[in-house]
Amino acid sequence: MSDPMRPRASLRTAVVWEVLQDALDRRVKAAGRESLDVLDTGGGSGNFAVPLARLGHRVTVVDPSPNALFALERRAAEASVADRVSGVQGDAHGLFDVVERGGYDAVLCHGVLEYVDDPAEGVRNAVAALRPEGVLSLLAAGLGGAVLARALAGHFTEARQALGDPDGRWGEGDPVPRRFTAEQLTALVEGAGLAVGAVHGVRVFADLVPGVLVDTEPGALDALLKLEAAAAELPAFHAVATQLHVLGETRGATGV
Structure with a gap:
């Protein structure tokens, strides 16, 4: 799944998109359906929701900001996926005031745990929104x-x-x-009852490389993207990543 907002934005999302693409593809095959029901908590204006809807998935975005939800609605309409994207105002603490428990094949929790009062509760709520054989995509700031x-x-x-x-x-x-180590995030995921399917470092180099180099040097962007992908799975680089991505899977779904 390539990021349609390339080029610069791809440095921030490429690794997450690739992992998420693979996880959703596996669930589509396992479920024997063409599309999935996805919940994007804190999904804002739809950076992930709209591209997911373009792939045919039905996406519900929960966000506390009315302005972000308005931008989401406009963005979904411009992408001709308004029928597959819905936005509701709410937050991780009161998640089940606005969505149903156990109603989603995948839950995205990106950039949320840094801001909630109780990260463990936030992860538990995200997990409780999953159906059996579900997957959690967790992205948070790295220490x-x-x-x-x-x-x-x-x-x-x-x-x-x-x-x-x-x-x-x-x-x-x-x-x-709030920021996290990889160990803290995996402990939160496992504490909520999921198996950790993968851990990736995100933006290991992208935030350290001068922007002018990436923008002007021929081939630099693609080379940096490949470097990010190569380093993302190596535990040694998790310790210096700007963000950390953890894929959590219900026990029966692991290895699907």
């Missing part, structure tokens, strides 16, 4: 990537602060409320 970025920018005290802070924050001005 190591933030530490490395602050250090490379010369903010060594802030890097040290983030390294020792329980929430991985580098100071009062940090816009991200």
Whole structure:
């Protein structure tokens, strides 16, 4: 599944799209259906929802922002998939006030755990929305990537602060409320009753490479995309990734 917003956006989403594509394809084959029901919690304006709908899946987006949901509606209409995308206002804490339990083949929880009061509850709710043989796509900010970025920018005290802070924050001005290690995210997924199907580092290099190099050097973007893909599965690089992606699968679905 390629990102239609290429080129620069592909650096931020390519690894996640590839993993998600494979997981959904396996579930389509296993279920014997042409499309799936997907829940995108915190899905905003539809960066994932609209491309998924283009593939024929039915996607429900839950987001607390009315403005984001309005943008989602407009974006879905422009892509001619308005009949397969629906947006409802809500959040991870009150998820079942707006959607049904056990009603979805796949749940996306991207950029949500950083902002909820109780990440474990957020993951449990996402898992409770799954049908048997379901899959969870979890994407969250990585601790190591933030530490490395602050250090490379010369903010060594802030890097040290983030390294020792329980929430991985580098100071009062940090816009991200919480960051995670790969071990913390996999523990949340397993604690909610899922098996961990895969862990990938996202934006291992993309946020460190000067944009002018990627934009002007011939072949640089494709080469960087290939480098990101090659490093994504290697545990050594999870520790320095800007984001971490965990694929959680219901026990019976693992290896489908």
